[in-house]
Amino acid sequence: MKLPFVLARRFVAAETFKETVPKIESINMDGIKVTLDLLGENVEEKTTADETVEIYKNLLTNIQDAGLKSTISIKLTMLGLDIDPEYCKENVFQLLDLARELNSFVRIDMEGSEYTQMTLDIFREAFETYRNHVGIVVQAYLHRTKNDVEELADMGADVRLCKGAYKEPELIALQDMNQIREAFKRYTKILLEKTEFPRIATHDDELVNFVQEYAAERELSKDSFEFQMLYGLREETMKELTQLGYNTRIYVPYGTMWFPYFKRRLMERKENIWFVLRTMFKK
Numbered sequence: 001m002k003l004p005f006v007l008a009r010r011f012v013a014a015e016t017f018k019e020t021v022p023k024i025e026s027i028n029m030d031g032i033k034v035t036l037d038l039l040g041e042n043v044e045e046k047t048t049a050d051e052t053v054e055i056y057k058n059l060l061t062n063i064q065d066a067g068l069k070s071t072i073s074i075k076l077t078m079l080g081l082d083i084d085p086e087y088c089k090e091n092v093f094q095l096l097d098l099a100r101e102l103n104s105f106v107r108i109d110m111e112g113s114e115y116t117q118m119t120l121d122i123f124r125e126a127f128e129t130y131r132n133h134v135g136i137v138v139q140a141y142l143h144r145t146k147n148d149v150e151e152l153a154d155m156g157a158d159v160r161l162c163k164g165a166y167k168e169p170e171l172i173a174l175q176d177m178n179q180i181r182e183a184f185k186r187y188t189k190i191l192l193e194k195t196e197f198p199r200i201a202t203h204d205d206e207l208v209n210f211v212q213e214y215a216a217e218r219e220l221s222k223d224s225f226e227f228q229m230l231y232g233l234r235e236e237t238m239k240e241l242t243q244l245g246y247n248t249r250i251y252v253p254y255g256t257m258w259f260p261y262f263k264r265r266l267m268e269r270k271e272n273i274w275f276v277l278r279t280m281f282k283k
């Protein structure tokens with residue numbers, strides 16, 4: 001059964017790129033940049049992965065042609081990571097060739113822990129060739145991030161730090177929110193100290209305030225990092241941060257395959273479920 005898009009529209013901009021453009025323009029008008037995410041996960045057929053590479057390439061070109069202040073975020077499982085990591089890497093490199101040509105940027109999102117090592121391996125190789133056209137994500141809840149964040153910072157990688165959105169066992173990830181927040185703060189410090197322009201992705205006031213205070217204490221310029229939030233969440237906060245002079249970027253998902261993303265957002269906060277229920281019953 002296909003659920004109606006009206007349910008998802010709180011968190012998903014639109015089902016097509018064309019319908020997404022006005023939303024990006026409106027975000028850009030507020031001085032906020034965008035990273036665009038074509039929704040979809042876990043491609044099992046090479047033909048589908050090949051098609052996805054072409055769609056992503058068109059996306060990079062269309063963003064440029066439309067004059068939007070937007071980069072893209074990709075998921076490696078959409079580019080064939082489950083089929084063959086080497087084949088997936090070739091797909092990523094094809095995309096990065098174009099990103100470099102257009103002077104654009106591709107962020108590799110981080111997925112569930114079964115993909116972490118493969119994703120980091122592909123990123124490392126990509127970074128050697130494409131440097132400031134490619135970035136990666138680390139998840140504060142993973143135990144392994146303690147080492148990964150140091151390594152990535154030493155490489156000078158462009159890193160987005162988030163808490164982590166997938167259900168992981170205790171052996172692999174912290175379960176307690178206070179511990180996750182403390183880890184997030186430790187990794188924020190490392191990234192702010194060692195990397196040129198870390199991206200801090202959270203809606204959590206405690207963490208947003210921490211970053212602001214830490215940066216001020218250390219006399220770090222507001223221009224040396226970026227706050228990132230998801231489309232449909234905390235729009236006013238994003239505008240306020242922008243007006244205060246911080247760099248801000250909204251992660252804008254679009255596409256017809258919105259269900260898994262939508263489900264993750266619902267599981268994260270009960271307020272999100274209420275919002276969707278209200279949408280369902282509103283004419």
Ligand SMILES: Cc1cc2nc3c(=O)[nH]c(=O)nc-3n(C[C@H](O)[C@H](O)[C@H](O)COP(=O)(O)OP(=O)(O)OC[C@H]3O[C@@H](n4cnc5c(N)ncnc54)[C@H](O)[C@@H]3O)c2cc1C
Nearest residue numbers: 109110137162163164165201202203204228229230233251
């Ligand atoms: C730009 C971006 C990119 C991401 N990329 C990835 C990725 O590649 N891989 C991945 O695993 N995860 C990714 N995530 C998701 C991330 O890991 C978390 O699952 C998600 O951000 C929820 O954690 P949180 O810190 O934002 O706040 P939560 O833990 O959901 O909430 C903590 C507190 O923040 C406040 N808060 C949260 N939302 C609101 C709201 N709407 N209004 C008011 N207060 C609110 C409340 O005080 C709440 O108690 C990304 C998140 C963002 C923002």
